[in-house]
Structure formats: C-alpha cells, structure tokens
Amino acid sequence: MALHKPYADIPGTVIFDADQSRKGYWLNQFCMSLMKPENRARYLADRRAYLDEWPMTEEQKQAVLDGDLNRCIQLGGNIYFLAKLGATHGKSFQQMAGSMTGMTEEEYRAMMLAGGRRIDGNRYLGEDGDAQPHRQPQGHGSGRLL
Amino acid sequence: MALHKPYADIPGTVIFDADQSRKGYWLNQFCMSLMKPENRARYLADRRAYLDEWPMTEEQKQAVLDGDLNRCIQLGGNIYFLAKLGATHGKSFQQMAGSMTGMTEEEYRAMMLAGGRRIDGNRYLGEDGDAQPHRQPQGHGSGRLL
Amino acid sequence: MARITASVYTSHVPAIGAAIDHGKTHEPYWQPLFAGYEFSKQWLREHMPDVVFLVYNDHATAFSLELIPTFAIGTAARFPIADEGWGPRPVPEVVGHPELASHIAQSVIQDDFDLTIVNRMEVDHGLTVPLSLMCGQPTEWPFKVIPFAVNVVQYPVPSGRRCFALGQAIRRAVERFDEDLNVQIWGTGGMSHQLQGPRAGLINREWDNRFLDRLIDDPAGLAEVPHVEYVREAGSEGIELVMWLIARGAMADVAGGPKPRVAHRFYHVPASNTAVGHLILENAA
Amino acid sequence: MARITASVYTSHVPAIGAAIDHGKTHEPYWQPLFAGYEFSKQWLREHMPDVVFLVYNDHATAFSLELIPTFAIGTAARFPIADEGWGPRPVPEVVGHPELASHIAQSVIQDDFDLTIVNRMEVDHGLTVPLSLMCGQPTEWPFKVIPFAVNVVQYPVPSGRRCFALGQAIRRAVERFDEDLNVQIWGTGGMSHQLQGPRAGLINREWDNRFLDRLIDDPAGLAEVPHVEYVREAGSEGIELVMWLIARGAMADVAGGPKPRVAHRFYHVPASNTAVGHLILENAA
Ligand SMILES: [Fe+3]
Numbered sequence: 001m002a003l004h005k006p007y008a009d010i011p012g013t014v015i016f017d018a019d020q021s022r023k024g025y026w027l028n029q030f031c032m033s034l035m036k037p038e039n040r041a042r043y044l045a046d047r048r049a050y051l052d053e054w055p056m057t058e059e060q061k062q063a064v065l066d067g068d069l070n071r072c073i074q075l076g077g078n079i080y081f082l083a084k085l086g087a088t089h090g091k092s093f094q095q096m097a098g099s100m101t102g103m104t105e106e107e108y109r110a111m112m113l114a115g116g117r118r119i120d121g122n123r124y125l126g127e128d129g130d131a132q133p134h135r136q137p138q139g140h141g142s143g144r145l146l
Numbered sequence: 147m148a149l150h151k152p153y154a155d156i157p158g159t160v161i162f163d164a165d166q167s168r169k170g171y172w173l174n175q176f177c178m179s180l181m182k183p184e185n186r187a188r189y190l191a192d193r194r195a196y197l198d199e200w201p202m203t204e205e206q207k208q209a210v211l212d213g214d215l216n217r218c219i220q221l222g223g224n225i226y227f228l229a230k231l232g233a234t235h236g237k238s239f240q241q242m243a244g245s246m247t248g249m250t251e252e253e254y255r256a257m258m259l260a261g262g263r264r265i266d267g268n269r270y271l272g273e274d275g276d277a278q279p280h281r282q283p284q285g286h287g288s289g290r291l292l
Numbered sequence: 293m294a295r296i297t298a299s300v301y302t303s304h305v306p307a308i309g310a311a312i313d314h315g316k317t318h319e320p321y322w323q324p325l326f327a328g329y330e331f332s333k334q335w336l337r338e339h340m341p342d343v344v345f346l347v348y349n350d351h352a353t354a355f356s357l358e359l360i361p362t363f364a365i366g367t368a369a370r371f372p373i374a375d376e377g378w379g380p381r382p383v384p385e386v387v388g389h390p391e392l393a394s395h396i397a398q399s400v401i402q403d404d405f406d407l408t409i410v411n412r413m414e415v416d417h418g419l420t421v422p423l424s425l426m427c428g429q430p431t432e433w434p435f436k437v438i439p440f441a442v443n444v445v446q447y448p449v450p451s452g453r454r455c456f457a458l459g460q461a462i463r464r465a466v467e468r469f470d471e472d473l474n475v476q477i478w479g480t481g482g483m484s485h486q487l488q489g490p491r492a493g494l495i496n497r498e499w500d501n502r503f504l505d506r507l508i509d510d511p512a513g514l515a516e517v518p519h520v521e522y523v524r525e526a527g528s529e530g531i532e533l534v535m536w537l538i539a540r541g542a543m544a545d546v547a548g549g550p551k552p553r554v555a556h557r558f559y560h561v562p563a564s565n566t567a568v569g570h571l572i573l574e575n576a577a
Numbered sequence: 578m579a580r581i582t583a584s585v586y587t588s589h590v591p592a593i594g595a596a597i598d599h600g601k602t603h604e605p606y607w608q609p610l611f612a613g614y615e616f617s618k619q620w621l622r623e624h625m626p627d628v629v630f631l632v633y634n635d636h637a638t639a640f641s642l643e644l645i646p647t648f649a650i651g652t653a654a655r656f657p658i659a660d661e662g663w664g665p666r667p668v669p670e671v672v673g674h675p676e677l678a679s680h681i682a683q684s685v686i687q688d689d690f691d692l693t694i695v696n697r698m699e700v701d702h703g704l705t706v707p708l709s710l711m712c713g714q715p716t717e718w719p720f721k722v723i724p725f726a727v728n729v730v731q732y733p734v735p736s737g738r739r740c741f742a743l744g745q746a747i748r749r750a751v752e753r754f755d756e757d758l759n760v761q762i763w764g765t766g767g768m769s770h771q772l773q774g775p776r777a778g779l780i781n782r783e784w785d786n787r788f789l790d791r792l793i794d795d796p797a798g799l800a801e802v803p804h805v806e807y808v809r810e811a812g813s814e815g816i817e818l819v820m821w822l823i824a825r826g827a828m829a830d831v832a833g834g835p836k837p838r839v840a841h842r843f844y845h846v847p848a849s850n851t852a853v854g855h856l857i858l859e860n861a862a
C-alpha cells in the first residue's frame with residue numbers, strides 16, 4: 001500500500017484521500033456541474049440522460065439515481081461535492097447526513113437535539129458504539145436520500 | 147512603500163511583482179485569450195475592436211497597437227503573457243526581446259551570436275553598461291515589434 | 293503600521309446562513325445559537341476593524357478536484373458570492389484589500405509558505421456565514437476581507453503545527469505593512485461534526501471544550517495534535533478546526549507578547565449536524 | 578522500493594522546440610547545441626527511467642493571473658500539450674503516474690510543503706522541450722512524467738533554500754513508495770537570460786559556470802543565494818535556475834550518501850536569447 005492510512009480504523013467513516021479522490025473524480029465533477037442553474041434544470045428533467053454525459057461508472061450512476069449517499073462515498077464521492085446533488089433535490093446537509101445512518105429524518109434530528117451521537121464506542125473499529133458496522137442500520141429510514 | 151523591492155536598482159529591468167501584476171492584470175489576461183485560435187483570428191481581423199472588449203486602460207491598448215513592448219511592460223505586462231501577443235503576430239521571443247533594446251533584428255541577433263550582452267556595467271543603475279538608461283536606444287531599430 | 297488587534301473563532305455551518313437568510317433566527321431551534329452571538333455583534337461594533345483576514349475552507353465551490361491549493365490567498369478587489377446549489381446567498385459581495393493581501397503573500401512566501409495567489413474566486417458559506425454571524429444583515433460588509441482558503445477537503449490537509457507557524461508568519465507580515473490598519477484575523481470551521489456515513493452526527497463536547505481551553509492557554513501544545521485525532525475525536529469534518537490555529541498563531545503572545553484577553557466564549561449543540569464553538573480573543577492595546 | 582537514480586538539468590528554451598519541430602537541428606546555428614545533447618540521448622537509452630519527476634515552470638500557459646500556485650504537482654493520468662499561440666507543439670501527450678504523484682503529494686504536504694494538487698493541466702514548452710532534447714521525436718514518450726510546476730513568473734518566487742529543502746522531501750517520499758520504480762528528477766529552465774527591456778539579451782558565462790560548479794559540489798551553499806542575485810547576475814528570467822535546486826536536493830549525497838557522478842556537462846551560448854546549460858548527475862547504484 002502506497003499511502004499510509006492511520007484513519008483506516010475509524011468506524012463508519014471514509015476519509016477522502018488521494019485514492020478516494022481518484023476513484024470519485026468524475027462523480028464529484030458531475031456534482032460540481034450542479035452549481036449552475038441550467039445544469040440543475042437539465043439534470044432534474046432527465047437524470048439518467050444527464051448522468052450519461054459523464055464518464056462515471058455504472059455503479060456510480062446507479063448510486064446517484066438511488067440517492068444512496070453511503071454508496072456514493074464508497075465509490076469516491078465526497079460530501080461537499082455530494083451536497084450540490086442534495087441541494088439540487090432540495091435537501092439539507094442534515095437530511096443528507098441523516099440518510100447515511102439509516103435513521104428517519106425525525107430520528108436523526110432527535111439524536112442531534114439530544115446532543116448528537118456519542119463518541120464512546122465509536123473511536124475505533126471493533127468497539128460497540130452505534131456507528132460500528134455490526135449495528136447498522138440505526139433506525140427506520142430507507143438509507144436513501146431520495 | 148508596502149513591498150520591499152531589492153531589485154529596484156537593476157538597470158533596464160522591470161520585475162513582475164504584485165504591484166506590476168495588479169497594474170497589468172487585464173493587459174495580461176487579454177494576452178492569455180490569444181491562446182485560442184478563434185480569438186487570434188478575431189484579434190487580427192480588428193485589433194482595436196478586440197482590445198475594446200477588455201477593461202484595459204487606453205494607454206495599455208495603445209501600447210499593444212503600437213507593438214511597444216517596453217511600454218507594455220511598464221504598464222504591467224509580463225513577457226510570458228506578451229509572448230502570446232508576439233506569437234499571434236508570428237514573432238519569436240528573440241524578435242520580441244530584441245525590439246525592446248532599440249536594436250534591429252540583425253543587430254540583436256549579432257549581439258547574441260557574439261555571446262550576448264555583457265554583465266559588466268549592467269548590474270546596478272548608475273554604472274555605464276549598454277543597458278543603462280542614458281545609453282538608450284542601443285541601435286537602429288524602431289523599438290517596436292510591429 | 294498595521295496591527296492585529298483581535299482574533300475571532302467561529303463555526304460556519306451553512307444551515308446558520310440559511311436561518312439568517314430566511315428570517316428564522318428567533319425560532320426556538322435557532323434562538324439559543326444566535327443569542328450566543330449577540331455579544332459578538334456589539335463587540336464588533338465597538339472594535340470595528342479595517343480589514344479581516346478570514347481563514348476558511350472552500351467546500352468544493354471555487355476549487356473542484358481539478359485544482360486543490362493547500363493555502364490560497366485572495367488578492368482580488370472583489371469576491372462574488374458562490375451558488376452552492378441553492379442560488380447565491382443574498383449577502384453583499386466581499387470587498388478585498390489587494391495591497392495588504394499582496395504584501396502578506398509576498399512576505400509569507402519569502403518565509404517559506406508556499407501559497408497559491410488567487411485573483412478570481414467565488415466565496416462560499418465558509419466565508420459568508422461568519423460574516424453574517426458577526427455583522428448581521430448589512431447592505432455592505434463594514435470592512436474589507438482578505439479570504440484565505442485552506443484545503444481541509446482532500447487528505448492530507450496541512451498539519452496543526454504548519455497552520456500555527458503560518459499564523460505567526462502572517463502576524464509578522466501584517467506588522468511590516470506601512471499603512472495604519474486595524475486588522476482582525478478570524479479562524480472558522482468546526483467544531484465537532486461528521487457529515488458522512490454511519491458515524492454522521494458525531495458530537496464530542498468534552499473534546500471540543502478541551503480544544504477551546506487549549507486554544508486559549510496552550511496553543512503551541514494544541515498545534516501538535518495529529519490529524520487523525522481530529523478525525524477520530526471530532527468527526528471527519530471536525531478537521532476544519534486546524535484552521536483556528538492559523539488565527540491563534542497570529543496573536544501577540546505567541547511572539548512573546550502578553551496573553552490575549554478572552555472577550556467572549558460560547559458553545560452550543562446542535563446547529564444542524566454540528567457543534568458550534570465561538571471565541572473572541574483581544575490583544576492588549 | 579522506488580528510488581531516484583539520477584538527475585538531469587537543462588534549459589528549456591522554446592526556440593529549441595521550434596528547431597526540433599521544424600527539422601532545423603542540423604543548421605549551423607543549431608548544430609553545436611544539439612551536438613551537446615547527443616551524449617544525453619544515448620545515456621538516456623542506457624538509463625531509461627520508469628518515471629521522470631519533471632520540475633519546470635509554466636510560462637503563463639496553464640496558470641494565468643487568475644491563480645498562481647507556488648508549487649503545483651500534476652496527479653492526472655494525462656497532460657495535453659498547450660497551444661502557446663502557435664498551435665500545440667507536435668509532440669506526444671504526456672502520460673502521468675497518478676499513484677506515485679499522489680503519494681509524493683501526500684508525503685511532502687505532511688512534511689510542511691504547501692503544494693497545490695492539479696488534476697487538469699496543459700503543459701507548455703517548459704516541460705516538453707526537455708523531453709524533446711533528451712528523447713528526440715518518439716511517437717510516445719518512453720516513460721511516465723510527473724509534472725511539477727514552480728512559480729517563477731510573478732514575484733516572489735520560492736527561495737533557493739526552499740527549493741533545495743523540497744528536493745530532499747521529494748527524495749524521502751519516493752523512497753517510501755512501495756513499487757520498484759526507477760525515478761529520475763529533472764530540473765529545467767535557465768541559464769542566464771533576460772527577455773525584457775533594454776537589458777534583454779544578457780548572458781553571464783562566468784556566473785552560469787560558477788552555478789554549475791556549485792550545483793555539483795556545494796549545492797547547500799548555492800541554495801543560500803538570494804533571488805536578487807539571480808536577477809542581477811543572470812537576468813530577470815535567469816531566476817528559473819532556482820528550480821534546479823529542487824532536483825539537486827533529491828540526490829543521495831544531500832541525505833548523507835555518496836557524491837553523485839557527473840555523467841555529462843555542457844554549456845552553449847546562444848539559443849535564441851539564452852545561455853544553455855546541461856548536466857547529468859548519477860547516484861551510485
Ligand atoms: Fe465547513
């Protein structure tokens with residue numbers, strides 16, 4: 001492995017490093033294009049056709065169509081790029097982040113109002129916090145933004 | 147003076163620092179536009195009209211129309227940007243540099259073949275080398291590129 | 293001579309900007325947060341700077357993956373407000389200070405910081421939300437702004453140590469500028485938050501408050517904290533906090549002067565996904 | 578493990594590219610210059626690298642005044658050839674090494690060099706002329722290239738000391754890369770030349786040759802020379818020579834290894850407005 005990744009042992013977290021950035025290049029650049037209102041309109045009019053203009057993998061396109069942000073992030077997406085996609089669909093950062101936990105919007109909002117997710121048990125893979133792989137999904141949401 | 151300029155005492159030389167860059171911003175950006183063949187064609191078809199599309203000062207536009215590169219540089223131009231202007235007119239770096247000395251193309255080329263301009267007398271303003279202000283112009287050229 | 297009179301630290305959560313823009317600041321959800329900035333608005337009116345050197349990060353707005361500067365300084369005369377996907381925020385354009393910005397760029401590049409100089413850049417919520425929090429909704433911002441964008445999006449981001457040293461270089465640069473200017477330096481972003489994955493919504497009050505304590509009293513020690521601790525303890529987007537060390541490094545005590553005065557300290561959870569932290573430190577006059 | 582086996586230094590005068598592209602290399606004006614590179618082409622065939630880390634400066638081509646990175650590393654898979662006003666040079670596209678480039682970027686950023694990462698960039702004569710001089714006119718370049726662009730256009734440019742330290746960090750980064758790669762580092766630009774004003778055409782043979790001597794034997798001392806000496810002694814564009822210190826800093830002796838072997842040294846005046854210098858230094862195997 002070329003890059004040293006001291007962050008690989010954090011549960012429920014993908015660090016946007018050079019490897020992820022390379023993988024997600026066109027997915028993220030597609031998201032950037034949605035900063036222009038005319039592109040947002042074209043995308044919303046025919047999502048599949050707009051996606052097909054970009055050299056993304058079929059998996060990446062499907063993850064976008066599904067509104068599956070966890071999958072988008074695994075495939076190289078970064079949340080600040082994906083935020084343009086969310087905004088285009090009228091979704092807030094809170095809705096986007098919440099969708100990735102498997103909670104409903106109400107469940108996630110309630111967690112935040114109660115002080116947010118606890119750090120205990122969520123520092124290292126293999127602990128028993130609610131962000132650990134064996135405890136997913138966390139709620140009654142669809143896991144999808146759309 | 148905000149910027150310290152230890153290079154201010156070198157004869158016949160303008161250093162492209164932040165002050166020059168700010169002054170020459172649009173002059174240089176105009177030159178950059180000539181990297182596109184369609185812009186070169188439009189510029190050559192009607193130089194004045196093309197220049198009038200840019201928020202340059204009238205002095206800058208006139209210096210470009212005159213092919214007066216020394217003046218362009220005093221007004222904030224940088225040689226690497228101006229090179230795009232030269233190239234658009236089919237001129238080489240040697241023709242561009244030569245024009246700024248007041249020599250003819252042949253005189254300048256002969257100086258270079260003979261080993262180039264001497265450093266002695268040309269390090270500090272106030273010495274007596276051939277680049278000093280009191281010894282300009284140096285030859286029988288027009289001082290203009292065009 | 294120009295001088296840095298104070299530093300301001302604040303989160304820059306986009307939802308805060310939306311709450312201001314849509315007139316929701318008195319709603320029960322938002323009221324406690326904006327109450328924490330009432331002091332700050334008054335303080336700013338009484339300590340109005342000529343220029344704010346505003347350290348923030350671009351959130352994939354001006355900089356896409358085509359080009360990622362570690363440190364970018366805005367030397368332009370004006371900076372338009374970006375459209376981040378909802379249309380541009382309805383706030384005034386940002387007016388720069390090209391002379392001071394260029395002077396700082398020249399000085400810190402000669403001090404071995406490898407800046408990228410930017411003359412054309414739109415600014416996003418990272419820069420405009422702190423302005424709104426501190427100034428409210430004026431028709432023009434009441435001071436000039438030098439935008440200073442730090443890469444905290446693609447790993448590796450600059451280290452805390454590097455940011456702290458950069459702040460010191462910025463202070464030296466400002467003090468060498470001939471014009472008599474009152475300059476504040478603002479550090480923005482953070483505090484704990486994670487916007488992605490099953491760990492989204494992470495908040496770490498204890499770590500955040502310890503960060504505030506150490507930022508005040510032990511910034512040099514705090515600057516040694518490695519990236520991975522920010523990510524592990526404060527969430528993947530908590531890494532933004534390294535930017536606060538740039539502002540802190542520019543304070544007088546780091547160069548042997550007196551300790552800054554803590555004019556204000558505030559902490560609140562949540563704003564959207566995020567813990568909000570806020571500090572105002574004044575240099576002795 | 579990847580390793581830096583040699584460093585190559587050469588001027589990158591655009592007229593040299595034009596002479597190659599237009600078949601003028603045997604004309605009397607050009608013949609002495611190209612004769613100086615005959616050895617080098619043969620040497621390269623015998624010491625073919627997998628990757629060349631190519632230090633050059635962009636000449637207002639990829640970077641306009643909108644954005645000026647002090648140090649930019651190309652991490653893309655391909656780099657198209659720029660149109661500098663005469664149409665693009667008729668040479669192959671440049672193929673990058675994204676994995677090694679990203680690895681180096683990560684490593685040197687963590688070593689406190691504030692790089693700009695670039696994934697979309699056209700390359701100009703500063704990068705392609707050295708390739709043509711060393712490789713001739715192949716249909717594909719025989720190795721991958723990591724473009725590394727240094728700002729030497731708008732003042733202040735990075736100091737010699739900074740460049741020399743960066744070279745050392747690059748060497749450490751290369752040696753930490755797992756794949757077994759033969760890497761060369763090339764430093765380009767210079768030697769003495771001035772392209773502007775009444776002092777255009779300046780050549781300083783003595784200073785240039787002293788620079789070559791010290792680059793070989795006393796690079797750390799040479800790295801202390803301030804910018805203004807380059808400009809004063811070697812012309813306003815002679816400042817490009819600071820880039821050679823990046824390549825030199827990456828050689829083994831700087832990290833306590835054996836002195837490099839001088840495989841080739843060449844100096845010629847003129848190429849267009851410029852003094853041409855060229856060195857090949859080999860690390861012990
Ligand atoms: Fe942020």
Ligand SMILES: [Fe+3]
Binds near residue numbers: 636817
């Ligand atoms: Fe060059």
